[in-house]
Ligand SMILES: Nc1ncnc2c1ncn2[C@@H]1O[C@H](COP(=O)(O)OP(=O)(O)OP(=O)(O)O)[C@@H](O)[C@H]1O
């Protein structure tokens with residue numbers, strides 16, 4: 001993630017508001033009018049006092065009462081309208097931003113998300129985006145409102161004597177600008193730390209729940225629990241530090257306001273005694289200043305929250321900026337499958353972006369870390385090609401390259417003799433049925449879990465695929481058959497059952513090129529035999545690339561490639 005300047009981030013976040021500029025202007029106008037209505041209530045009170053003292057203010061008692069009532073009602077209406085508009089803007093923008101984040105994540109799949117901390121990702125999608133609400137609903141318009149409302153107030157106060165206007169300006173700048181800047185410096189990275197720690201805690205919790213079996217087995221529970229309480233304590237310490245800071249800031253703001261009032265009083269007294277202002281010029285500016293700190297105190301609280309907003313904004317923008325390992329191709333060609341080949345492929349997982357940073361160092365390191373070196377494989381039509389090799393030698397990696405999840409570093413992967421870099425992603429996905437080494441199931445019915453391979457599949461097609469994968473009978477034995485719900489990640493099914501559902505998906509997808517990663521590793525020989533028979537029958541008009549450790553499975557293969565840490569012999 002590249003580091004961006006805070007101003008740069010704020011500016012980019014601001015740019016997102018563009019489609020809603022009209023609403024933003026409305027919010028600012030409503031807000032300004034709302035504050036002015038509130039501030040002029042005590043000021044009118046001041047005029048009432050003057051009237052009571054028998055001074056000529058140009059106002060009658062009746063007018064004052066009517067104006068007071070009108071201001072009170074307007075205050076409520078404007079305030080409501082402002083809040084309503086601000087929240088409309090914020091939630092509309094959050095929806096837009098969420099959409100963009102999901103779009104970005106979708107493009108980054110799977111390569112860029114493989115090694116990422118899932119807790120961090122969840123925090124990004126939920127709390128980071130959520131925090132931006134503060135920026136869009138409670139930051140932009142309050143700043144503009146404060147500028148406009150306080151300028152009007154300075155002019156009003158200044159109309160009695162310019163010096164009084166300047167005193168007011170100084171007071172507003174102190175509370176609304178100087179104080180928030182100091183506060184934001186003081187709070188430093190606390191916001192970012194809190195965000196990081198809470199993401200870590202979520203990830204740790206998630207892992208603990210997933211790994212509960214292993215934890216129990218190895219009596220690892222106490223240590224794990226200790227880690228959780230340690231993380232919780234750290235987090236709560238930081239959170240209380242932050243709220244202490246917020247409390248202190250509020251106190252400082254109040255002291256500053258009080259001091260400003262005293263200065264104003266002194267200046268008013270001086271001007272009154274030296275005859276430069278009348279009594280009304282003493283009373284009204286005094287009341288006006290005392291009642292007009294609302295808009296700037298709203299800003300003094302921003303010091304702490306702005307830090308968090310910038311941090312969250314930076315994360316959200318960074319994920320939108322991240323360059324995917326492979327882009328979806330839409331301007332390439334559509335091809336009909338004839339054969340698939342890997343030609344002198346060399347590959348490592350060192351990302352391209354990192355490489356461009358320190359080109360020399362990294363490329364040397366990358367050479368040493370090559371997972372595949374000069375690998376060539378040919379899968380002809382109507383053939384089953386097997387790949388064997390030690391664990392970790394790069395078999396699954398090769399299949400991912402055929403799927404174009406990653407880009408080769410050298411050589412090429414071709415389908416129908418066209419480099420897959422030039423084939424449209426949709427066309428590629430239509431030609432390939434990929435069964436991963438670990439089948440992921442969704443918390444849904446068995447039927448829906450299989451149907452993800454072909455959304456418009458008829459019930460007959462689903463059953464047909466399940467028979468080929470030797471899972472139909474098992475499904476029928478379930479209490480609700482195909483409508484039985486499987487738990488999260490298929491937790492209510494055995495490893496072999498999950499595997500066979502994965503196979504059923506591959507059969508249902510019915511693509512001309514099947515890539516199967518260890519399809520039988522968890523199966524008994526009876527089920528294996530059924531599946532191999534289906535596979536042999538399927539391969540009549542298909543090509544199959546089969547990764548397996550099992551000799552019995554490899555017996556169906558027409559060609560077998562042996563892989564040795566990245567090379568094929
Ligand atoms: N996303 C990744 N980032 C970095 N390294 C990875 C990544 N995925 C896999 N590797 C590494 O690449 C090597 C090859 O992994 P691969 O999954 O292709 O092995 P495999 O031959 O399928 O092994 P197995 O038989 O155990 O499934 C391994 O050393 C693995 O640790």
Ligand SMILES: [Mg+2]
Pocket residue numbers: 395396397437517
């Ligand atoms: Mg593998």
